[in-house]
Amino acid sequence: MKMLSRSSFLARLATLTPAVATRSVIDEKYYSTSDAPAKHPMYSPSERRDFMAVFTDLNRQLSLEDLPKELVPLLGKHMTKCIQYNVPDGKKNRGFSVPFTYKLLTDKSQHTEENLRLAMVLGWTVEFLQAFFLVADDIMDQSETRRGKKCWYKQKDIGLTAFNDSILLETCVYTALKQYFADKDYYMSLVDLYQEVTKFTSLGQALDLISAETFQQKIGKAHSLDHFTMERYKAIVKYKTSYYSFYLPIALAMRLAEIKRTDFYEKAERILLSMGLYFQVQDDFLDCYGDPEVTGKVGTDIQDGKCSWLVVMALQRADHKQTKELALRYGSHKEEDVKWVKNLYTELGLKKLFNHYEAEFYDDIQDMIQQISGDELPQQIFHSLLARIYKRNK
Incomplete structure (x- = not known):
């Protein structure tokens, strides 16, 4: 080698x-979404x-x-x-x-x-x-x-x-x-962690794909929206995204540092899975409202009939007429149908709802981090992750 x-x-x-000193409050100007280097001072x-x-x-x-x-x-x-x-x-x-x-x-x-x-x-x-x-x-x-x-x-x-x-x-x-x-003594622990996380991610992907496939099975001329629930959405996110994107890197570092206490891993997991949910909600929001020049990809959640946070929240707020029309148009690749769905999201105030969710998440995650004592894990592990994802635009 x-x-x-x-x-x-x-x-x-x-x-x-x-590591830089922990910032207990995320300053909007300091972590400007238009200034990537400032958002990653570490x-x-x-x-x-x-x-x-x-x-x-x-x-x-x-x-x-x-x-x-x-x-x-x-x-x-x-x-x-x-x-x-x-x-x-x-x-x-x-x-x-x-x-x-x-x-x-x-x-x-x-x-x-x-x-x-x-x-x-x-x-x-x-x-x-x-x-x-x-x-x-x-x-x-x-x-x-x-x-x-x-x-x-x-x-x-x-x-x-x-x-x-x-x-x-x-x-x-x-x-x-x-x-x-x-x-290394922890070699098999690394392998086991990777196998478990890969399994979890594959299960989450399966649930995501099955949800989209189930959606494509039409009842008459309309799609079935019954399975677009918050329970299903959170399960998809937890297994498809949160474990490998947030828990895995930190758990790997903990193994490399030869930390063996299971309660430390459990406390980290609780915080990191919560961050993973927020991250995916952001991703769903950016899929619809993000600038492809910035995000690097063209959003297709509406066309693909995905069980996204936006459609789940839309169904919670839409009336019977709107829900019936959404069932006809969601999952279509026709430009006019995609535009109609986005207009519905706007009409239902989903941008404002996302902003409220983001602010609430930030307060909750700060409380969770503060419950970790310095004798257990450095709080800055979580503050640094939060700084990298909070109010991101890609």
Whole structure:
């Protein structure tokens, strides 16, 4: 396994700073949605360069060095392109949360070259898992764009080969875990966590897809809206999004820091799953109201008949006539039908309702974080995550 030279890696790591002081109140101006760097003060340019340097090594290792030798000339170029196209271009909040959290959980004496590199490698395994989910999800949803460019399966000469590529991206997670952590006491704990979270995410995706498929089964000329309930919505979000996007990175860092108390994991899980729900509600809102130039994708929840927060809330507020019309138009790809649904959302005041939900969530999550004592877990783990997602626009 090729690694950065000690001198070059130490030079990069020398600029890594301890976590910034916790901000107990999120200031609207400080975390301006139009000013991305200000919204992420814990990420310095040098830290991002260090993180990306580890990805470069991993890409070479996973796409070339770890392939059977006879497959390198046949698949090496494809693997490199697949990884480069799908893994590194997102916001990387999930991945960077691992080294950031690890440093908060451990004493400076543990911030050795090896440990910090392991934390960054572990962070990239989350990004590889994310890429696996997104490549497959885009195929299932027949999406057009992702992160501001064409979905992988829409690329020339890729097509449904992308489905197998998603599986290859998942194998990269376990290859990296074995290469870097097989000699660690917590290795199997990492593997078990990944298997459990992947299972949860797949179950959430199944519920999401089945909900959309059930919706497409028409009763006469109208769709059935009966299954668009808040109970179902929360179950989809919990398993499809919250575990891998919020709980996984923090739980990985806790394992790397060799934290074993189950009650600490349970307290973290409660807060992180709540953040995951808020994050998905935001995502649903941005799918309808976000600017594709900013979000990097064109929203299709209405056309796909998804069980989104907006349609669930619309059904709670709509009268009989509106509900009947919504059943006819929701899930249609016709421009006039999509426009009608969006107009209904406006008429029902869903933008104002979202703003109210967001403010209420913020107060509730602050209370939950304050209940965590410093002897258990640093509150800044959760404050930093909150800062990254609160009032985001992409």
